[in-house]
Amino acid sequence: MNPEILLDELERDALTEIVNIGVSRAAANLRKMVGQQVLLSVPSIDIVSQTRAARLIGEREVSKLVAVRQDFKGAFSGRALLIFPHEKSLELVRAVTRDELNAAELVEMEHEALTETGNIILNSCLATMANMLRQSLTMTIPVVIRGDSATLFEVWRDAPADAPVLFLYIDFTVRDRNISGYIAMLMNIPSLVAVKELIAAFIERVVGSDD
Amino acid sequence: MAVTVLIVDDSKLARIVANKALLALQPEWQRVEAGSAAQALEVISKQQVDIALIDFNMAEKDGLELAAELRQTYPELPIAIITANIQDEIIARARAINAAFVSKPITKEGLDGFVSGAALRLRSKNP
Numbered sequence: 001m002n003p004e005i006l007l008d009e010l011e012r013d014a015l016t017e018i019v020n021i022g023v024s025r026a027a028a029n030l031r032k033m034v035g036q037q038v039l040l041s042v043p044s045i046d047i048v049s050q051t052r053a054a055r056l057i058g059e060r061e062v063s064k065l066v067a068v069r070q071d072f073k074g075a076f077s078g079r080a081l082l083i084f085p086h087e088k089s090l091e092l093v094r095a096v097t098r099d100e101l102n103a104a105e106l107v108e109m110e111h112e113a114l115t116e117t118g119n120i121i122l123n124s125c126l127a128t129m130a131n132m133l134r135q136s137l138t139m140t141i142p143v144v145i146r147g148d149s150a151t152l153f154e155v156w157r158d159a160p161a162d163a164p165v166l167f168l169y170i171d172f173t174v175r176d177r178n179i180s181g182y183i184a185m186l187m188n189i190p191s192l193v194a195v196k197e198l199i200a201a202f203i204e205r206v207v208g209s210d211d
Numbered sequence: 212m213a214v215t216v217l218i219v220d221d222s223k224l225a226r227i228v229a230n231k232a233l234l235a236l237q238p239e240w241q242r243v244e245a246g247s248a249a250q251a252l253e254v255i256s257k258q259q260v261d262i263a264l265i266d267f268n269m270a271e272k273d274g275l276e277l278a279a280e281l282r283q284t285y286p287e288l289p290i291a292i293i294t295a296n297i298q299d300e301i302i303a304r305a306r307a308i309n310a311a312f313v314s315k316p317i318t319k320e321g322l323d324g325f326v327s328g329a330a331l332r333l334r335s336k337n338p
Contacts, residue, residue, distance in 0.1 A: 013222050013223050016222060017224050017225050024268060024297075024315070028296055031298040031299070037299075042268060042269065132316070203224065206231075207227050207228075207231070
């Protein structure tokens with residue numbers, strides 16, 4: 001399905017810009033954690049089925065994936081994921097602990113470090129978006145999940161597998177470290193309708209009539 | 212002297228916001244827009260541009276690459292890089308090419324420092 005069906009051109013532009021600002025702030029926070037520059041792509045926004053969303057990531061990553069997942073609820077609800085190829089996960093942990101841990105400690109710390117990194121990245125991204133839309137969102141505790149892309153996306157009861165969802169994703173890499181991954185967000189259609197209204201109000205505020 | 216500001220951002224909304232902030236600060240300035248680095252280069256090849264506001268995160272060529280290119284041809288052009296991505300490397304790259312740094316979302320207050328500085332530089336060049 002084409003996003004234009006639900007969002008007009010300026011609304012889609014505004015949503016991309018809001019996501020861009022959210023993710024840019026998140027990248028600045030990740031940079032503080034890993035001590036290296038974080039490079040971002042331009043956000044992609046699509047309305048697809050959950051199955052298709054999973055495939056969009058799955059097609060690009062052959063290996064197993066690790067994700068930190070947080071659900072958010074409020075005026076609109078959805079799910080945010082920080083996703084890495086499985087083999088990059090320890091490298092990320094090594095980076096956020098600034099190479100101070102030995103191999104055994106790394107494995108021991110992995111879960112906690114992933115959870116905390118995901119929490120900081122996803123929260124800074126979602127909080128920036130919520131602030132710009134003047135809404136408050138509550139976020140669940142981050143959980144770490146492992147599996148292929150289908151596993152990461154499948155168990156979202158708010159939307160059946162074939163129902164269309166708003167799917168946003170950005171890829172990122174950490175310079176001079178062998179780390180790359182995605183920040184992804186899913187919203188179901190009732191949420192998208194709510195988001196559309198909030199975006200319209202946001203556009204009205206920033207474009208508005210001359211104040 | 213008529214001053215022309217080039218606003219480069221792949222988001223139309225962001226260009227509208229930048230336009231409004233500029234209008235509030237310097238209502239007599241002309242404003243031209245470009246939706247990509249390529250468009251910006253086209254605009255600047257055809258008309259006089261005195262100041263450039265450039266978004267960082269754009270597809271194909273990013274804002275810092277565009278700014279670096281412009282800097283070679285226009286050593287004195289006041290340039291501001293606009294982004295929410297306040298990583299040290301990005302700020303350092305902006306400084307290295309003598310570009311200012313303005314954080315997104317753009318507000319009148321956030322843009323004021325750069326705009327006043329640029330206005331001053333332009334006046335001292337063209338008294």
